[in-house]
Structure formats: structure tokens, C-alpha cells
Amino acid sequence: MSERKIRESLDNLERALARLGEAVQVDESNALVVDGTIQRFEFALELLWKTLKRILAFEGVNGASSPRSIMKEAYAQGWLEDESVWLSMLEDRNKTSHTYDEESARKIYMNIKVYYPVMCKLHTALKAKLDVM
Numbered sequence: 001m002s003e004r005k006i007r008e009s010l011d012n013l014e015r016a017l018a019r020l021g022e023a024v025q026v027d028e029s030n031a032l033v034v035d036g037t038i039q040r041f042e043f044a045l046e047l048l049w050k051t052l053k054r055i056l057a058f059e060g061v062n063g064a065s066s067p068r069s070i071m072k073e074a075y076a077q078g079w080l081e082d083e084s085v086w087l088s089m090l091e092d093r094n095k096t097s098h099t100y101d102e103e104s105a106r107k108i109y110m111n112i113k114v115y116y117p118v119m120c121k122l123h124t125a126l127k128a129k130l131d132v133m
Contacts, residue, residue, distance in 0.1 A: 003130070006058055009051040010127055016044040017120055024113050031102065034109045038096050041112045045093050048119060052079070055126065067093075079129075080122065089115050 023037040049067040052074045056064060064073040067090055075083040092108045092115075 003058070006051070006054050006130055009047065009054050010123070010130065013044065013047045013051050013123055014127075016040070016047050017116075017123055020044045020112075020116055021120070024116050028106075028109055031105075034105050037109055037112055038105060041108075041115070042093055042096060044119060045089055048122070049090075051126065055129070079125065082118075085115070085118055089119075 020037070020040040020043075023033070023040045026033045026037075028034050028037070045067075049070045053064065053070050056062070056070065056073055056077070059077075061073060061077065064070045068087065071080065071086045071090065072083065074080050075086065080086050088111070092111055095104060096108055
């Protein structure tokens with residue numbers, strides 16, 4: 001895995017997080033806002049775990065391939081502060097991909113408001129880590 005690919009992944013993640021940040025600031029009284037925010041969250045989380053996978057591979061840590069195993073390995077490496085929050089993100093993402101009901105969507109939307117700053121903090125830390133590689 002090349003450093004260039006990791007930088008591209010981080011840049012794509014930064015753009016996705018910016019879009020998610022726009023979404024979490026909009027009034028959620030409209031169901032379209034909730035749905036759109038969830039979609040942006042799914043996209044950002046997908047980019048995030050794939051970026052972690054690239055960085056792990058770059059550092060010679062192989063073997064983890066599923067989003068859950070990537071998160072667990074990133075936690076073991078000390079990159080994630082609270083493993084349970086990241087695993088909850090994955091659970092919520094899986095719920096949104098396989099079922100839909102408005103009550104669950106609203107709960108996940110509220111969780112996303114908590115997840116968003118955690119995702120941004122990790123992105124910042126990963127960029128700083130890449131700068132010292």
C-alpha cells in the first residue's frame with residue numbers, strides 16, 4: 001500500500017466527513033434530512049474503515065479484513081479511544097443497511113450526532129500520523 005493511496009483515502013474521508021457535518025447541523029424535523037444524514041454516515045464510515053485498513057497494511061499489520069476486525073485491530077494499535085463506540089457505529093450502520101423503520105432511523109440519527117465528532121477526531125489523528133510516517 002502506498003502513501004499516496006493513503007493520502008487519497010484521507011482526502012476522500014475528509015470530504016465525506018465535511019458532508020456529514022453539514023447534515024448533522026440541519027433540523028431533523030424533515031424525514032429526508034434524517035435519511036440523508038444516515039446515508040452520509042454510511043458512506044463516511046465505509047471510507048473510514050477502508051482507510052484504517054490501508055494504514056494498517058502500510059504498517060505491516062495484515063489479516064484483518066472485515067470492518068469489525070479492522071476496528072478491533074485499530075483499537076489494539078491504540079488508534080481508537082473507545083472500541084465500544086466504534087462497534088456501535090458498525091452496528092448502527094448494519095441496522096440501516098438491512099432494516100428500516102422511522103423510529104430506529106431517528107435513534108440512529110441521534111447516535112450519528114455523537115459519532116460525528118469521534119470520527120472527525122480519528123481523521124485528524126490519522127492525518128497527523130501520516131505526516132510523521
